[in-house]
Amino acid sequence: MNYSETSPVKAPMNAQNNLPSAIVTPPSNTAIAVTNLCFSYPDKPEVLQEIHLQVDTGDRLGIIGHNGCGKTTLFLLLCGVLTPTAGTIHLFDEPVIPGKFRPEVGLLFQDPDDQLFAASVQDDIAFAPQNMGLLTEEVEQRVEQALTLTGMESLADRPPHHLSGGEKQMVAIAGLLAMRPQIMLYDEPTANLDLRARRRLIQFLQQSQETLLVASHDLEFILEVCDRAILMSEARIVATGTPASIMGNADLMHTYGLEVPYSLRR
């Protein structure tokens, strides 16, 4: 439980603690703390440069920017798939060790087909709890709960492969929720959805309890779901603020080749 000096902590909530705060690790409400993060592939230009980011528990952070600005790479670093070339990442004050499984973070891939491979929806959802070594009853309970949360009960026995795009995505989400993650990363969740499935996803996310990070080109979607946003361009974070303040800033958006969404235009 090392506590990185550089990760800024807002109001550590150790009021109930009677010991001098200097010698205890303060329990914090920081979900993600990223300091000076850099990433590049050998002999290639930087994909991420000097990223500083702090996300508190319960935050809903939208990430906008063009393809290739580093959004997906940031997600892969956060869940330990890639190894940073420099900098540190902490989730709940514990450093991310590349390759180590952290059930508290779930990543939804852009194409749900990439994460569905079992022969039935319930087998697929049971995949993570089983790998976590839980008992059979616990696994079953989690599967049931994830099915209920996502409204997929009726599809439990179907092969995921036969479902529609929107259903596949909800099943993929259910498969992640069965890990009981505290942080959920959504990579372009609306790219292949029709308007009805998109609206269902918005309502689902508005009620979800996890800390959310959403990378999307669908700016209206981020406006409806997120309470904070960052704008990325060429490997860096170039603006931070509320979604409306960033996307409503016409100069800023045009500078980075984006467009003010219609709902914010006058």
Add this chain to the structure above:
Amino acid sequence: MNYSETSPVKAPMNAQNNLPSAIVTPPSNTAIAVTNLCFSYPDKPEVLQEIHLQVDTGDRLGIIGHNGCGKTTLFLLLCGVLTPTAGTIHLFDEPVIPGKFRPEVGLLFQDPDDQLFAASVQDDIAFAPQNMGLLTEEVEQRVEQALTLTGMESLADRPPHHLSGGEKQMVAIAGLLAMRPQIMLYDEPTANLDLRARRRLIQFLQQSQETLLVASHDLEFILEVCDRAILMSEARIVATGTPASIMGNADLMHTYGLEVPYSLRR
């Protein structure tokens, strides 16, 4: 050259013709004439039911509706990949024969990887002209022209695998343009594009000469590109009109589970 009675013809332009018009087939400006079209897979509910549609040369028609409403099936029928269970389709007064190659119609697939099957960009663009039996010089000229039109000249020798999503899509379009199609069908062209690539596509389509049919969930995109729209639901066309009149009609949109796009809200 049978001329379907039911397909209405606007102002046949056979002024230069001296013969009595009753015994000649009038050249028409009807690009697509669909009459009473039905389609279903064996033992499955209807995918398309009694579709009537006429599209004039140069029209830009947007098709909206949820996944599964029959948009993609309609496109596959129009270019002869599927065989209708009932009804007729004429392109430029000539009936569509399933399985017969019609270079005058080009279909852009949702995932460009499905239609970039050659090993280099220029081989891919040359594919259709070669199959059409054109001479080598003519093929080369068409490849060059398609590359110029889409602004992809610099990528001619690259393997499609390494291109970005937006580039892949423009190359896929170039591969279709090399057939000199008069009708282009676009299936969800913006689903995987970032805002910059989407804007580029809008500008490209606004200048293109072909008759366009665009199926998309991106309503703002249709508003910018199309001059006519149809709304499909459960295998049928339920509304026809200008894009603004259909999408601006809040009652209609809500009835079919859609949303009025922000740009049309007051």
Add this chain to the structure above:
Amino acid sequence: MVHIPDGILPASVCVGGYAVTGLATWYSLRQISRQKDPTQDIPKAALMTAAFFVASSVSIPIPPASVHFILNGLMGTVLGYYTFPAMLVGLFFQAVMIGHGGLTTLGVNAAMMGIPALLAYHFFRSRYRLFNHPNARWAISVFGFLAGAIGLGLAAGIFYVLVVITIPSGFDLATERAAITGLTLAHLPLMIIEGVFTAMLMLFLWRVKPDLLERRG
């Protein structure tokens, strides 16, 4: 595993391998060109070839070691007449990309993998003649298991026959025969695992995408 590298076999065997594979491929292509639309299955065969190539690169941990499945029994079942063309193309890429096998031994390797693959295919289909319920779960399991085990076992047998007989050595015939039998039998555990894996795969495909296993009549 079970790819003969360059340099081991004498030229006559290499040429013989090309002759067998050439003949089988010629026959396959002739059958294919008789189909109603011979181009129809080309993309299918090509992408499945790529998929089998990729799938056989997955290393599956079976402690203490890890194994790669060759999946030639399944490949024969899925590809039918395209098996030999697919073997040629797939093994060509394995040789030039990751150095499994070689150009001179391409014909031998294709025959070594392709003949057992076709036998496995016919064997898997024979359940249609033998049973009233050829697609019951147990039928697919048992015949899938045997198809996978036969595919690997025969290929391994041919491999050792070729290697032991053709390598210049001072052994007598009896020793060589014993060596071949011993080495092939040493593959029994691998045959069992390959069979189990193939059966699992076929059950999965049967459930999710039966077209893959039964589209030819």
Add this chain to the structure above:
Amino acid sequence: MRMTFDQYAHLTSPIHRWEPRLKLVGIAALIFAFAAVSDLRMLMPMLGVTGLLFGLSRLPGAFLLNRLRYPGYFLLGIVLVLPFLSGQTVIWQWGWLTVRQEGVLAMALVACRFLCIMTLTIVLLGTTPFLTTIKAMRSLGLPATLTDMTLLTYRYLYDIAEMLATMQQAMRLRGFRSRSQSKRFRRKDLQQFATLTGTLLIRSYEQSERVYKAMRLRGYNAQKPNLDTTQTGRVMIWDRFGLAASLSTAIGFVVLNLFLTLTPA
């Protein structure tokens, strides 16, 4: 999986400039002639010709070593037993360990043939862009069905490998144990690998159906399947000279080898 073999195809060298069809025939003839070498006295000339061609190709030595390493280990695994088990003439003994002359010589023969054939394969494929090689094969008579399959397999191999890598990543992110972490074999694990492989096959199969549709819509048909756009370069006098030289070398090797085996030293 490292999957490129033509990254040095754009260097310039006499071998690079050699017209692809003639190069294919010339080097293939040498490769098969080398496979026919069975007399030890032919090894030095074989190594010499190989060295000469590799030198002429100006391909980096590190590239060659890198490509030889894996199949080299595999070959050694097969032939390394020979010196200890094969033959009667003991040339060295230490306890139970004996090294026999016939075995050593047999191993040397196999290893040299392997080295030379692999090197020439790398010279052949490494000095020509892969597409050009395929087109050359097509114009030398490779059936159209095989050509198209080769090109399509090549095109989608990378996509499918990437698909697999992404799916494996998704599995690890849901706690699937990686190779190093697993200590005990579980039936469930094998089952999960089976569904992963099955999903990969199904996705490829479905993509192939879409690809076929797209091909048909751009005029692909039975009469003239052609994914290759064959435009072969002009054949110059030096190209013919190279072919003549390599063909006569190949014939020379076969004849000389036959002669030497028939007249033992």
